[in-house]
Amino acid sequence: MKPAASVIAFTVASGAGYGLLFWLALLRPLGLVPQGAWFGGVAAVLALALITAGLLSSTTHLGRPERAWRAFSQWRSSWLSREGVAAVATYVPAGLFFLSIVAGWPVLAAVSGLLAAAGAAVTVWCTGMIYASLKPIKEWHHPLVTPGYMLFGAFTGAALLAVLAGFWGMDGVPAAIAAVLGALGFALKRAYWRSVDATPPVATAESATGLGSIGQVRPLDPPHTETNYLLREMGFRIARVHAARLRMITLGGGFVAPALLLALALPVGGWVGWLLLALAAVLAIAGMLVERWLMFAQATHTVTLYYRGNA
Amino acid sequence: MTSLPTPAPGGKKLGLVIDLDTCVGCHACATNCKEWNASGHMAPLPDHNPYSAGAEGVWFNRVHSYEAGDGEDGRTVHFPRSCLHCETPACVTVCPTGASYKRAEDGIVLVNTDMCIGCQLCAWACPYGAREFDEDQGVMKKCTLCVDRIYNETIPEAQRVPACVSTCPANARHFGDLGDPDSAVSKLVAERGGFELMPELDYKPVNRYLPPRRAPKPDAGPPKDAGPLNSQIQNPLLRWMDKVLSR
Numbered sequence A: 001m002k003p004a005a006s007v008i009a010f011t012v013a014s015g016a017g018y019g020l021l022f023w024l025a026l027l028r029p030l031g032l033v034p035q036g037a038w039f040g041g042v043a044a045v046l047a048l049a050l051i052t053a054g055l056l057s058s059t060t061h062l063g064r065p066e067r068a069w070r071a072f073s074q075w076r077s078s079w080l081s082r083e084g085v086a087a088v089a090t091y092v093p094a095g096l097f098f099l100s101i102v103a104g105w106p107v108l109a110a111v112s113g114l115l116a117a118a119g120a121a122v123t124v125w126c127t128g129m130i131y132a133s134l135k136p137i138k139e140w141h142h143p144l145v146t147p148g149y150m151l152f153g154a155f156t157g158a159a160l161l162a163v164l165a166g167f168w169g170m171d172g173v174p175a176a177i178a179a180v181l182g183a184l185g186f187a188l189k190r191a192y193w194r195s196v197d198a199t200p201p202v203a204t205a206e207s208a209t210g211l212g213s214i215g216q217v218r219p220l221d222p223p224h225t226e227t228n229y230l231l232r233e234m235g236f237r238i239a240r241v242h243a244a245r246l247r248m249i250t251l252g253g254g255f256v257a258p259a260l261l262l263a264l265a266l267p268v269g270g271w272v273g274w275l276l277l278a279l280a281a282v283l284a285i286a287g288m289l290v291e292r293w294l295m296f297a298q299a300t301h302t303v304t305l306y307y308r309g310n311a
Numbered sequence B: 001m002t003s004l005p006t007p008a009p010g011g012k013k014l015g016l017v018i019d020l021d022t023c024v025g026c027h028a029c030a031t032n033c034k035e036w037n038a039s040g041h042m043a044p045l046p047d048h049n050p051y052s053a054g055a056e057g058v059w060f061n062r063v064h065s066y067e068a069g070d071g072e073d074g075r076t077v078h079f080p081r082s083c084l085h086c087e088t089p090a091c092v093t094v095c096p097t098g099a100s101y102k103r104a105e106d107g108i109v110l111v112n113t114d115m116c117i118g119c120q121l122c123a124w125a126c127p128y129g130a131r132e133f134d135e136d137q138g139v140m141k142k143c144t145l146c147v148d149r150i151y152n153e154t155i156p157e158a159q160r161v162p163a164c165v166s167t168c169p170a171n172a173r174h175f176g177d178l179g180d181p182d183s184a185v186s187k188l189v190a191e192r193g194g195f196e197l198m199p200e201l202d203y204k205p206v207n208r209y210l211p212p213r214r215a216p217k218p219d220a221g222p223p224k225d226a227g228p229l230n231s232q233i234q235n236p237l238l239r240w241m242d243k244v245l246s247r
């Protein structure tokens, strides 16, 4: 599948934003992050800014962005519609959360925060399900895809929260959470790649054409000599060596290195510790961009069976 | 509404039956489809660089050619590919806007291009590559089963079939109600062992394909009760007589 920059930016930015919102809302009432209005306000604004930037970026992927409001109507059947509804609905408690932090209403902040955290989790779940529900794409229709979207959002969000909390000199818990999530992310992504590489294709040229009863099926003449939408959109391919290298970069640079830096920042502390946290967050987000790009570039669609005989 | 209609028992399922035995791969169906639909229900079907290198555009029907099997059993098969008007099409249920829908009355899957936001999720969800994006209008396009012909009372009755069916010179395309076991198309499918494409994905396509007929077995020699071959007769005189008499 062709990696769409707008969709990659959307899922990475909003994933991190929802993760940040989630951890802020959960850790603040427990007193595990700085309690001041400034810290809470800045963190909530950063979360909402990332979410909003992501959502705006996603509309540039549409052929008719001015009709985007129509996407809220089919939540009964469509994960994309559910994602839109959940995203918009989450703004209500998230906005209230921000207000009550700034105004200093702890009870309302705790309640609206928990609602916002639930909304964040539901929205990212829906994002994952958009992909995981697509049967023709083996690499997306996989049980680890949606948990991956959730875990990676939680990881990058926690890493960002650690940076902010570090600025206020109270980064212990978010940094520890982010380090653990980074390790979990590494394990999940590796398990996902192992599993998906071992999964047989969903269909074959023989079943796609129904000619398997005659024997092996090979494309002879293509239906058109030039390219078309299908080949550009679903026929995107990446060389195996590049993919292997990018997978290493994702695992090493996007999960292992930030997790180690986060763990290192805890004992180091001070300004050096804060720089380590910042570097970890930058690496985590950059690694996530590579991970998301690969998620598209390595995805195979059954329509290519008709054109190439393999997916 | 992108939730699927509840199928009525014995309800209509309009679709195509494509005979892979007789299809000669002439692309007439694809061409006439483009011709009709360029100004039909889902018009226009855009083209880019139509008169130069890199020409491409939106088509609802694409004719592939394959080799199947090896050696004497190998076949060249021409294979038209278009929307199969599936019974459980995820292309419809993934649509966030309600632009994609399946008609309850006849099962035709359509796009309302006035509502489509061009998210293209439906094209990802179709295993068969039946949906092509109109980059000019920013909306999705697909086969309409010529909904603007089959019910069209302003054209002669004989022409009220999809454009691809009406134009096929080899009579390889048939149109009818596959929900009615007594329809001509259903009987044809039963008789010829018609099959669905990628049944393992469980989209339950309505269209059926008829398999190429088996090639006749290679010459197995003369029947057992036949006399000796001319070349097997030793006596030259008798051999000459056999030759003359068998003329």
Ligand code: SF4
Residues within 6 Å of the ligand: B082, B083, B084, B085, B086, B089, B090, B091, B092, B109, B125, B126, B127, B128, B129, B130, B131, B142, B203
């Ligand atoms: S062939 Fe594709 S576009 Fe047509 S109904 Fe089935 S899934 Fe939808």
Ligand code: SF4
Residues within 6 Å of the ligand: B094, B095, B096, B097, B098, B099, B100, B111, B115, B116, B117, B118, B119, B120, B121, B122, B123, B139, B140
């Ligand atoms: S491209 Fe249009 S028809 Fe297809 S899923 Fe999106 S809104 Fe629906």
